[in-house]
Amino acid sequence: MGAGDETKMVTLRYFAWVREKIGRAEERVAVPSEVRTVGELVGWLQTCGPEYAEAFARAQVIRVALDQKHVKPAALIAGAREIAFFPPVTGG
């Protein structure tokens, strides 16, 4: 994954079919500084390769947690250590 001049390193985690489509459970990535919100991050990830494009094709069903808390697409990612992507939960 590319790293621009101004980037921040963050741990991304994937669960369930998001994990399966991307082919890994976790990675450290350099996120370009112009990517400010969770929604923009999903948009950027869609451009990172075919596996990402497929995993995030239905962006509206992807749920996101910032440092293990549920957030909406408008949430700012600044300061986050760990961002997780997963389908709607199906436990219980």
Added chain:
Amino acid sequence: MGAGDETKMVTLRYFAWVREKIGRAEERVAVPSEVRTVGELVGWLQTCGPEYAEAFARAQVIRVALDQKHVKPAALIAGAREIAFFPPVTGG
């Protein structure tokens, strides 16, 4: 308890404080034939002695079961083998 010319024998059962006030759990009584409904039976029982008068003083709180089924004061007692009187239930 008095028995008129035309009477029918029926088993009366009493529970909880109705039983305690009357001083027995069960008795066979001859009900005068003009007593047709459950409400009339309660009214008649009130005249059967001070213990009955006290047990049935608050007639509106007394619940009645005819052959082990809940009934309303207007229910006819004809054909009943067993009539039970008790306070509102408090199990569970």
Added chain:
Amino acid sequence: MSVRVTTGDFDIGAEIEILTAGRTDIGAIVTFTGTVRGEAKGKPIVSMALEHYPGMTEAELVRIEHEAHARWPLQGSLIVHRVGELKPGENIVLVITASAHRQAAFEAAAFLMDYLKTSAPFWKKETGLDGRAEWVEARDADDTAMVRWRRDENAGQ
């Protein structure tokens, strides 16, 4: 479907086991257990006596259990109610409902308890520290709780 009136205690885990053994069509099991509280109206109680109407009790419990099965798709159910002398902390009543779906199991269990509390012929008498025993009075809240199911009937649900 079964009902039981007993002086002995019940074992909730064992009862669930009996109800669900070997079955894979159940997805949701709800249990309700009622226990004797150590206080009534702010005063300590030392024991509770439960009187009932043998014969009618069982008939009423069977009737409300059938009613629950007519209203919700249940895979199984159980009602156990104790009678006799009980101490604070002891079990009084157990209701179990099993269904494919959780909402049916939850609603049917609440329904069974509401109906049981207003129509099954049990009466409680509490003995306080001074040895005086008093009959428990019926709560208006229990009648109100039952009425919500009546409304459902009127609505044809």
Added chain:
Amino acid sequence: MSVRVTTGDFDIGAEIEILTAGRTDIGAIVTFTGTVRGEAKGKPIVSMALEHYPGMTEAELVRIEHEAHARWPLQGSLIVHRVGELKPGENIVLVITASAHRQAAFEAAAFLMDYLKTSAPFWKKETGLDGRAEWVEARDADDTAMVRWRRDENAGQ
């Protein structure tokens, strides 16, 4: 109050015992047990795998348990959720609520399950007779079930 995520099974009777031992202030205990059904969309399933998000899972369960205690007067509660490989008929989830009154215990248990189903990060994958595994899709009905508690929030209750 406690939550647990585990590969092992749970013992409902033992958990109730732990929650209520020595207490006389509890009048009502509700348990909900979710189990693996042997069918999904009309097709038999041979096993279910449960994935979760370690760390966040426990945090979410604690959060919803606190929320339940804020809304209802509860004397105790427990949430246990299994992860890993499960067979049809096996237990998945256990929720227990204990209160002085039955309505609080019933409502809090239903609330915990509704929230758990929509916010706790667990994902189910079912394997059919043909060996094919498919991720379970979230049910709209679960979102609808949760929304009723949201309405309560808006109403200030």
